[in-house]
Amino acid sequence: MNTPVTATPDKLAQRRTFAGVMIMPLFMLIALPLAFIGLFHSPSPNHMNIAVIDSSPASTGIQSGLSSSVGEQFDVTLQPNASSAREALANLDIRGAYDPSTGELFTAGAGNVQASAAVQQVFAPIAQSQGIDLTVVDTNPLPSGDSVGSGLLYLGVGSIFGGFLTATVVAIAVPGLARKWQVTTITVMSLVAAAVQVFYGWKLFGMFEGQAIPAFFTLFGIAVVCGLVNLGGIGLIGPAMIPISLLIFMMLGIPASGLAIPLDLAPSFYGAIHPFLPTSSGFDALKRIVYFDGHGIAGNFVTLGIWALIGAALIWWGSHRDSKPTENVWSDPELDEAVVATGAAVAVG
Structure with missing residues (x-):
C-alpha cells in the first residue's frame, strides 16, 4: 500500500520560489514579442496627415484627386501658404506639404525619416506629372550625431531604467529603509540618470544643441515617475509589480512613443494608448523639445504629472494600509529576491 508523501515546508517554499521566478520569463517571452512585432511588422501609412499648399489654381484639384486615390493611408488637407505649412510641420500636425507652384516638398526629417520617405513617394509622381522636379526642403533636419533619429x-x-531599477532595489533589497529615504534615493538616482543621458546626447554624440537643460528635466521626469510608480506598486503587491511596470513603461510605452516607428505608420492601437502612458508621453516631449523647440508639449507633461500623482498615491496607500501580514506567495523573502534578480536580468538583457 502506497503511503502519501507530504511536502515539507522547505519543499513547498522551493516550489513557490520556482513558480514565482518563472512568472517573469514567461511574461516577457509572451508579451515582449507581441508588443514589438505588432509595431515593426509591415509598417505602412495609417491616416498620415499630409498637405497641398494652396499656391496655384491646380492645388485644389491635386488635393481632391490625391484624397480619392490614397484611401485611409493618408489624410490630405490644404495649407494656405508655405509659412503655415512650416508651422504645421513644427507642431507635427502634418508630415509633409507640397507646393504645386514650385515643386517644393516641405518635410520635417526630425519627425521621422520613414514618414518623410513615405511622403516623398506620394508627391514624386505628382511633380513628375506636372513636368517639374521635386525639391525636398527639410524644415527640421536631424543632427549629424543622430542621422537616423533613434538616439533619443x-x-x-x-x-526609465534609472528610476525603475532604483525603485526595485530600495523596495526589496533594502526593505527596512524608511519610505522618505526610498523616495529620496529614487529622486537622486533619477537626477544622475538624466545627467548621464544628457552628457551622452549633448557632449558625446552631439544630439543636443541649446536644449540640454529642458532635455535634462524631461529625462529626470521620466525616470522619477517610473521610480515612484514602481515603488508604490511594490509596496502594495510586492514583486508582482515588476512585470506590470515593465508592461506599462517598456512593452507598451516605448512602441507607443512614436520614436521607433511613427504612430502614423503603426497600427491604430499604439496611437490610441499614446496619450495615456508616461513613457510614451515623456519620449514624445523629449523629441519635441530637442528637435521642434518644444511645440506641443503641454499635454505630454500633463500625462507625466498625472502619473507622478498616481505614484505618490500608491506610496501613500502602501504606507497607510493595514500592515497585518498575509499568507501569499509574495511574502517569502527568498522568493522576493529571486524574482527581483530574474526581472532585473531579463530587463537589462
Missing part, C-alpha cells in the same frame, strides 16, 4: 529612444530607455 535609447537615452529615454536609460532614464
Whole structure:
C-alpha cells in the first residue's frame, strides 16, 4: 500500500520560489514579442496627415484627386501658404506639404525619416506629372550625431531604467529603509540618470544643441515617475509589480512613443494608448523639445504629472494600509529576491 508523501515546508517554499521566478520569463517571452512585432511588422501609412499648399489654381484639384486615390493611408488637407505649412510641420500636425507652384516638398526629417520617405513617394509622381522636379526642403533636419533619429529612444530607455531599477532595489533589497529615504534615493538616482543621458546626447554624440537643460528635466521626469510608480506598486503587491511596470513603461510605452516607428505608420492601437502612458508621453516631449523647440508639449507633461500623482498615491496607500501580514506567495523573502534578480536580468538583457 502506497503511503502519501507530504511536502515539507522547505519543499513547498522551493516550489513557490520556482513558480514565482518563472512568472517573469514567461511574461516577457509572451508579451515582449507581441508588443514589438505588432509595431515593426509591415509598417505602412495609417491616416498620415499630409498637405497641398494652396499656391496655384491646380492645388485644389491635386488635393481632391490625391484624397480619392490614397484611401485611409493618408489624410490630405490644404495649407494656405508655405509659412503655415512650416508651422504645421513644427507642431507635427502634418508630415509633409507640397507646393504645386514650385515643386517644393516641405518635410520635417526630425519627425521621422520613414514618414518623410513615405511622403516623398506620394508627391514624386505628382511633380513628375506636372513636368517639374521635386525639391525636398527639410524644415527640421536631424543632427549629424543622430542621422537616423533613434538616439533619443535609447537615452529615454536609460532614464526609465534609472528610476525603475532604483525603485526595485530600495523596495526589496533594502526593505527596512524608511519610505522618505526610498523616495529620496529614487529622486537622486533619477537626477544622475538624466545627467548621464544628457552628457551622452549633448557632449558625446552631439544630439543636443541649446536644449540640454529642458532635455535634462524631461529625462529626470521620466525616470522619477517610473521610480515612484514602481515603488508604490511594490509596496502594495510586492514583486508582482515588476512585470506590470515593465508592461506599462517598456512593452507598451516605448512602441507607443512614436520614436521607433511613427504612430502614423503603426497600427491604430499604439496611437490610441499614446496619450495615456508616461513613457510614451515623456519620449514624445523629449523629441519635441530637442528637435521642434518644444511645440506641443503641454499635454505630454500633463500625462507625466498625472502619473507622478498616481505614484505618490500608491506610496501613500502602501504606507497607510493595514500592515497585518498575509499568507501569499509574495511574502517569502527568498522568493522576493529571486524574482527581483530574474526581472532585473531579463530587463537589462
